[in-house]
Amino acid sequence: MSEIEVTLTGIAHLGEAIGKINGKVVFIPYSIPGETVKAKITKDERDYCKAEIIEVIEPSFFRENPPCRVFGICGGCSFQHIAYSYQIKLKEMVVMEQLKRIGGFENPEDFVKLTIKAKSPYNYRNRADFSINKQNLLGFKMRGTHKFIHVEYCHIMHEEINKMLLMLQGKSPRRKTHNVTIRYGVNTEQMLIQPEIDTKEIETGQRFYTEKLLGKEFIISASSFFQVNTFQAEKLIQAVLDYINEDDTTIIDAYAGVGTFTVFLAERAKKVIAIEEARTACRDARMNLNNFDNVTYYCKKTEEVLLMDDIIGDVIVLDPPRTGCMKEVLDAIAKKKIKKVIYVSCEPSTLARDLKYLKEKGYELIEIQPVDMFPQTYHIENVALLRHKFAIS
Structure with missing residues (x-):
């Protein structure tokens, strides 16, 4: 494959910097908008190409030396080479670009x-x-392959996890x-390690652990x-909660999981209807919500519950998986004219x-509040607030 020299002008939603070469968009990971780099083309398609960086000719002011020795190899982190303040800026740019290109919002900066x-x-x-490999060593998989990389320390893992990793x-x-x-x-200093390991140094094989958020304790099963x-x-x-009045x-509370939002919503509202389809999460949630008599919990698919005639609410909180909501869910929300939608998402597209x-x-989009849950990666969480037009008028 050929080598190219290109000045990068933007950021793609998977964290690659982008530029143009011979009229084609080129995606280059581990580079930064504003940089001029030499790169090797690894994939050449009709309307775009992908490349791997060879040399940074003109580095960005925001380029830093990544602390991890396997950065760029394991694939877990994508932004360790970028100053944290600029990581935030790039993620905001991605959110706004996706809102404009996919969502059709002409002035996304007005909302974010x-x-x-x-x-x-x-x-x-x-x-x-x-x-884990055949020698029972722990590590990660090399980016884009199944090749094992032995790792004794991960810079984004909590220090207590790194201690266990060594042990x-x-x-x-x-x-x-x-x-x-x-x-x-x-917040509880409890550990869960699965599966059970043949060692007497530490306890392993726990079926659940507990964690506290804002003072509330949650039971969390191994698979939840x-x-x-x-x-x-x-x-x-x-x-x-800032969007609840x-x-x-x-x-x-749709896609309620172990009740992370439900517990706090139940303190604010007269009635909460929580919906979750994962069985282990349902079991955990029922224990976590045991002290609340104003919560009705459905262990079913969200689209099934929202189709029930008696499921009516003033607000719906959505926290779907990365794939987003099914069309049936959005249709049911619109049909019931739920006046306020609070949409929590980890995938801007x-x-x-x-x-x-x-x-x-x-529905009218009021605003989007990004929350950086995943520093050193391209991922970004967002909380979007929408109101039905009849509720605004």
């Missing part, structure tokens, strides 16, 4: 607020999923597995989803798609 930054841009993750190197799992999961309760950044999760919850008497659809169904 300043990002809620992370106090600690490193050592924040409370969950690690390590690969578990070379230890044998008690069942055949390709992965070892370590989860840590930052929970936000990986504890401190930013608390800010995310507060961002959602006294008139919101009945709130629907599907958020923009769903916001466009809701706009077509009579």
